[in-house]
Amino acid sequence: MSIKDKNTAAQSDILMNIKDISLSFGGLKALLNVNLHIKKGEILAIIGPNGAGKSSMLNVISGIYVPQKGTVEWKGKLRKKIAPHNIARMGIARTFQNIALFRGMTALENILTGRNILMKRNLFHEMFYIGKGRRQEEEHRKKVEEIIDYLEIQSIRKTPVARLPYGLQKRVELGRALALEPELLLLDEPMAGMNVEEKEDMCRFILDVNDQFGTTIVLIEHDMGVVMDISDRVAVLDYGIKIADGTPDKVRSEQKVIDAYLGVG
Amino acid sequence: MPRDYISLDTFPKILRDNSHVYKGKPSIREKEYGIWQPISWDNFFNKALLLADGFRKKGLKRTDKIAIIGDNRPNLYLSIAAAQILGAVPVPCYQDSVADEIQYILEHAEVKIAIVENQEQVDKLLEIKNRLPLLNSIFYDDPRGLEKYNEKEVFSLAVILNNKESTNINLDEEINKTSKDDIAIMLYTSGTTGRPKGVLLSYYNIISVTSVACELEKTTFNDEVVAYLPMAWVGDNIFCVAQSYISGFCINCPESRDTLTIDMREIGPTYYFAPPRVWEGMLTQLMVRMQDASKIKLWIFNYFMKIAKKWGNAILDNKNVPITSRLLYGLGYFLVYGPLKNNLGLTRVRMAYTAGEAMGPDTFLFYRSLGINLKVLYGQTEATVFVSLHRDGDVDPNTVGPVFPGVDIKIEDGEVFYKGPGVFKGYYKNEAATKETVDAKGWVKTGDAGVIDSNGHLKIIDRAKDVGKLNSGKMFAPKYLENKLKFCGIIKEAVAFGDNKNFVTCFVNIDLEAVASWAERNNIAYSGYIDLAAQPAIYDLISKEIDKVNKDLSQDPELYDSQIKRFLILHKELDADDGELTRTNKVRRSLISDRYGKLVKALYNNEEHCFIETEVTFEDGRKGSISADLKIQDMDVYDLKDKVA
Known part of the structure; x- marks a missing residue:
């Protein structure tokens, strides 16, 4: 294999390449000259103190925010401003810091909404539940049932999500994101407010999703124990600047990171 | 339809017959991806043959043992059937057992192949594999999380079940070789005392008892049962598996432990235990x-x-x-x-x-x-479950019903003995324990004290070793009295005394939740457990309940001497952390009567109150002490002749 081939192989391993971006809201600089790449199949954690720009970064990755400066490349192609439904079509799914489910709908229905963009419409077939319309519904329902089985939420399949405890709502939200069969899954504080047991379950699901479907995962998390345990790579932001990027062990021992978290004495 | 269990004398033979008789009818159902998926009897038989063939290729032979570990899943039931076809002996284990407990059983039973449900169980076995030289293969049902395991002895059941090449397997010869005296299954008793013992049950044991039970209850292939109790428990093997083989009804496996109530509602079982x-x-x-x-x-x-x-x-x-x-x-x-x-x-x-x-x-x-139509049955693993059972129209909540057809019962020194066709073949590799339990004439010792009442119903009173005598010569059964007290709901725990005494007394623990809500409704203020337990109003409340129990006891000629004369409410809850209860919340009698000896003495010395100081262990392990001056209350007792209105 020539050197050139190796380079292209490395290139195709990178799912998203964020080059030198800056994002500001009025006078507030949320992100400043940040470079970040996301490799295929990895679990990348973004950490940092409050207000460091983590959620902004996630929103740049998902395409909700368009940085004033710099470029975002998706699978080697320059990405322009895009509409939300096209983000999903690209294969990016996310969960939110504050749960954003349809509270009156059941867990099953909520997850089914994740299949929305994968459905092909034919009003006639769907009205009469025949032919393609019927086959399609069965197919999607099957996929959703697989996810329910996967996340072990069979017992709440038909429970309206408003009645579920917080930890389970988070799981349903993960289920909805998985229903999109995403290539890149963004998780905004997936374990916030969970007890130890719920956190352990969530960790297992995240690792399993990564393992079994090869889904690339980017997550923001405050629980350092979790971050160090499950991520392949950690990027640290502080006041909108990336101060470290590397394996958990490497990042943990970096002086800049320690200073950012503990303050400089 | 009556069948001839002389030629159909083993499960593999019955299964082969069922695959014709109940062709197309569901034998087992599992909810998968939200839909109940049945496996018909003929299909079940074919799958069992496939598995048997696969196990045979792994070297499974007649009388070899295979372990089954997991929740109730069709593939585990199929594995049992497959092993039986080959004349091998299935040994189901409790799925919650920790690795060490499983190791003991697998070692003792000389298990060669283990069939397990999922990753959790595979991990458990891999942990102890080095200590189990005989174990050569582990098969799993649910592949989740197991994709990356490359241990050479771990296999998926699906590989055998989906093997397209092995069609038309004919194991008729193997099936014909099975006979009624073969061991159908080996069940380890949970072992509350000492190491678990492997109870050997033959096809004759199971089929003769189960066919009578099916006839008695008129079970048919239209019945439905939900299999949710551990596969290692004898009940699951008789109520679900054996009765399903004989009646042809369908076993329904719940989706998961959490979904049981939903699954019950969807299936609507006709048979429930x-x-x-x-x-x-x-x-x-x-x-x-x-x-x-x-x-x-x-x-x-x-x-x-x-x-x-x-x-x-x-x-x-x-x-x-x-x-x-x-x-x-x-x-x-x-x-x-x-x-x-x-x-x-x-x-x-x-x-x-x-x-x-x-x-x-x-x-x-x-x-x-x-x-x-709820009925009580009394039984043991060693009896293939049935010793006595309530009959339709003849039900008494205080008894365990008349003796099961075909079973004989005798009561010696207050202890219940039985014999019948269901009596087990012995404990595996434990001749001494077998001899201790079964005498030369086939009578099996139950360890339970009981009486037969005027209606011919058996009434179980207590564990025989706990039963004592009052000075009047009458029997004293502490657990029976304690249970009677606890049924009222406001007494959480009770400890009765009376062995070698003139009368019966007891300690009472109130149920804080129930009594607190009663206190709230009746405007009784209190600061905590000790305060509440000492309130005169609570003493009144408890004495009313004890009075009811006394009235009830006064009508029983055997037990009227056991009426409770004096009681006190303990100032602290009996606690496993203090060693007063076992981890399964059973009262440790001797320890309590030692620790609270002063109180026991006061109960029998006509004192009206007694000061006590006790050491307690807090949840974080620190020790402290609490003290209280406990009031002792006298109770009225009734004469035997008193007719209670």
Whole structure:
């Protein structure tokens, strides 16, 4: 294999390449000259103190925010401003810091909404539940049932999500994101407010999703124990600047990171 | 349809027959991806053959042992059937057992192949594999999380089941080789005392007992059962597997442990068994939920539950009931009982069993009054379950029913012995224990003290070793009295004394939750457990309950001497952390009478109160001490002749 081939192989391993971006809201600089790449199949954690720009970064990755400066490349192609439904079509799914489910709908229905963009419409077939319309519904329902089985939420399949405890709502939200069969899954504080047991379950699901479907995962998390345990790579932001990027062990021992978290004495 | 169990004398033979007789009818169902998927009898047989062929290729031979570990899953039941086809002996283990317990059983039983449900169990076995040289293959059912395992002895069951090449397997020769005296299954008793013992049950044991049970209850292939109790428990093997083989009915495997109530509602089993704590749990949950109902609904509920209490049991037993009461009960069925049963998933239940422990008569009669034919059975693994069983129309909540057909019973020194066709073949590799339990004439020692009442019902009183004698010479059965006290709901724990004494006394622990809510409703202020337990109003409340128990005991010629003369309410809850209870919440009698010896003395010395200081261990391990001056209360006792109104 020539050197050139190796380079292209490395290139195709990178799912998203964020080059030198800056994002500001009025006078507030949320992100400043940040470079970040996301490799295929990895679990990348973004950490940092409050207000460091983590959620902004996630929103740049998902395409909700368009940085004033710099470029975002998706699978080697320059990405322009895009509409939300096209983000999903690209294969990016996310969960939110504050749960954003349809509270009156059941867990099953909520997850089914994740299949929305994968459905092909034919009003006639769907009205009469025949032919393609019927086959399609069965197919999607099957996929959703697989996810329910996967996340072990069979017992709440038909429970309206408003009645579920917080930890389970988070799981349903993960289920909805998985229903999109995403290539890149963004998780905004997936374990916030969970007890130890719920956190352990969530960790297992995240690792399993990564393992079994090869889904690339980017997550923001405050629980350092979790971050160090499950991520392949950690990027640290502080006041909108990336101060470290590397394996958990490497990042943990970096002086800049320690200073950012503990303050400089 | 009566079948001839002389030629069909083993499970593999019955299964082969079922694959023709019940062709196309469901034998086992599992909910997968939200839909109940049945496996028909013929399909079940074919799959069992496939598995048997696969196991045979792994070197499984006649009388070899295979372990089954996991929740109730069709593939695990299939593995049992497959092993039996080859003449091998399945050994189901409790799925919650820790690795060390499983190691003991696998080692003792010389298991060669283990069939397990999932990653959790595979991990457990891999942990102990080095210590089990005989174990050569581990098969798993659910592949989740196991993709990356490359241990050479771990295999997926699916590989055998999906093997396209092995069609038309004919194992008729193997099946014909099985005989009625072969060991059908080996079940390890849970071993509350000492190491677990492997109970060997032959096909003759199981088929002769089960066919009688099926005839008695008239089970048919239209019955439905939900398999949710551990596969290692004898009940699951008899009530589900054996009765399903004989009657052809369908076993339904719940989707997961959490979905049981939903699955019950969807399946609507006609046949249901549960230990008393499950029935009690259901009732408590129901009552708590009723408290949140609107006033009018609550009124309707209470009104019709009174009607049900009065007439329900009689209607179920086909006794004479006035037509107006029948009509009222019918209306109640429409408004309350029907919806209630539906909610519990018990609408279609035709026969329901409970066993294992004593069950409160109120709880028992509650279910019967709803029209659920709940019956108590008494049995043991060593008896292939059945020793005695309530019959339709002849049910008494205080007994465990008349002796099971074909079983003989005798009572020696108060202890119950039985013999019959179900008596096991012995404990595996434990001749000494077998001899200790079964005598030369085939009588099996139960370790339970019991009596046979005037209706011919067996009544279990206590563990025989706990039963003592009062100075009057009458029997003293502490656990029986304690259970009677605990049924009222406000007494959480009780300890009765009376062995070698003139009369019976007891310690009482109040149930903080129940008594606190009573105190709240009656405007009684208190600061904590010690304060509440010492309140005169609470003493009155408890003495009313004890009085009821005394009245009840006074009618029993055997037990009227056991009426409780004096009691006190303990200032602290008996706690496993202090060693007063076992981890399974059983009272440690000798320890308690030592630690509280001063109180026991006071109970028998006519003292009116007694000061006590006790050391307690807090949850974080620190020690402290609490003290209190406890009041002792006297109770009225009734004469035997007193007719209680």
